[in-house]
Amino acid sequence: MHALIASPFLDEHLIVRPGDDAGVQIPLARYVEVKRAADDGQLPPDWLVDAARQAWSLDIAGQPLADTVLVRIPSPYGYARASWEINKGCDYDCPHCYLGLKRFEGVPWDDKVRLLDIMRDAGVLWLQITGGEPLIDREFPEAYSHAFDLGLMLTISTNGSQLHKPKILDTLTERPPHHLSLSVYGATPETYDGFTRNRGAFGRFVRGLDAAREAGLRLQLNIVLTKDNAAEFDAMERLAEPYGQVFVFTNMSPTIDGDSTPIPEQAAKYLRKRKPFAGCNAGHTFFHADPFGHASICKIGRDPHIPLMEEGIEGLKRLGGIADGLQLRTGGCAGCAFGQKDADGNPGGCTTCRPMARLYQEAKAPRNMYCQHPEPVR
Numbered sequence: 001m002h003a004l005i006a007s008p009f010l011d012e013h014l015i016v017r018p019g020d021d022a023g024v025q026i027p028l029a030r031y032v033e034v035k036r037a038a039d040d041g042q043l044p045p046d047w048l049v050d051a052a053r054q055a056w057s058l059d060i061a062g063q064p065l066a067d068t069v070l071v072r073i074p075s076p077y078g079y080a081r082a083s084w085e086i087n088k089g090c091d092y093d094c095p096h097c098y099l100g101l102k103r104f105e106g107v108p109w110d111d112k113v114r115l116l117d118i119m120r121d122a123g124v125l126w127l128q129i130t131g132g133e134p135l136i137d138r139e140f141p142e143a144y145s146h147a148f149d150l151g152l153m154l155t156i157s158t159n160g161s162q163l164h165k166p167k168i169l170d171t172l173t174e175r176p177p178h179h180l181s182l183s184v185y186g187a188t189p190e191t192y193d194g195f196t197r198n199r200g201a202f203g204r205f206v207r208g209l210d211a212a213r214e215a216g217l218r219l220q221l222n223i224v225l226t227k228d229n230a231a232e233f234d235a236m237e238r239l240a241e242p243y244g245q246v247f248v249f250t251n252m253s254p255t256i257d258g259d260s261t262p263i264p265e266q267a268a269k270y271l272r273k274r275k276p277f278a279g280c281n282a283g284h285t286f287f288h289a290d291p292f293g294h295a296s297i298c299k300i301g302r303d304p305h306i307p308l309m310e311e312g313i314e315g316l317k318r319l320g321g322i323a324d325g326l327q328l329r330t331g332g333c334a335g336c337a338f339g340q341k342d343a344d345g346n347p348g349g350c351t352t353c354r355p356m357a358r359l360y361q362e363a364k365a366p367r368n369m370y371c372q373h374p375e376p377v378r
Contacts, residue, residue, distance in 0.1 A: 090132040164207040
């Protein structure tokens, strides 16, 4: 099993290690040298031995390079990152969830393998596995292991309820993820269980946290702050901080179907103004795949999508054009005159992510929840 991955990453070349945040950027010539050494069964070059020792305290001297370093080949498709909903099913029923109806369904095992192979061949180095709750998918351990063995750097977004289970924990310790991203919904059983509508959920969450920390897995804690748990904000921070890096999320969005139900869950006191949209790489160097292998530009802009199980990897060539089309002003923003000026001095540059704005518009949300432009003077 590989300890390091050598891979192209957009216009760069990297050496990275699963389960670790450190990386080494190398020039093209050294990437070619590493690939040749692996193909020919040679020992690692001295510079790589030194780099591994310095970056990760890892000794790879005297071993055939192919035994410790997985060398990823260049891809003509130009993708670097992706996210994958292995399943939308979840053991929680949180009121803020952007997925809406969480059906437990998806493609069979052979198509899971095919989808992951497509991601590898598209150039994806970093993959986020999410859901629903990914760890309750009965094929998660096998799918995760296959993704790891392909040379993907993996992150998992999870509620942590399954982390204490031996098969899950063994899978993740044998093949460490880059990190686990866990949501925090409360600091007491009453609040946490009530929010998730799952009796005993808090106990399983804390048990999973402890098991993951004891196993040496890297953790990131995301405090989801709503009107139902805002009173425990300080306590949630105290709970989360000993386990890893902590982030706070306060702004709720409509569901992916444009249902406004999650919006009233916001805690008004803690809302943050969204940063102006300055463009993103969605659809160009990043894509999202749902449980059926439908590739979209991101988790928000899901339509139009590419049915990868039907079209194969070649379908990804259309995704950049879809991304550009989705960012055009449509519907409720037609005729907007409040945008910034473009390069030619013409007005109309939008500072709002159009797919996100469309969901808010479908949910009939107030414009100030998603639009960065001022209200017109009347």
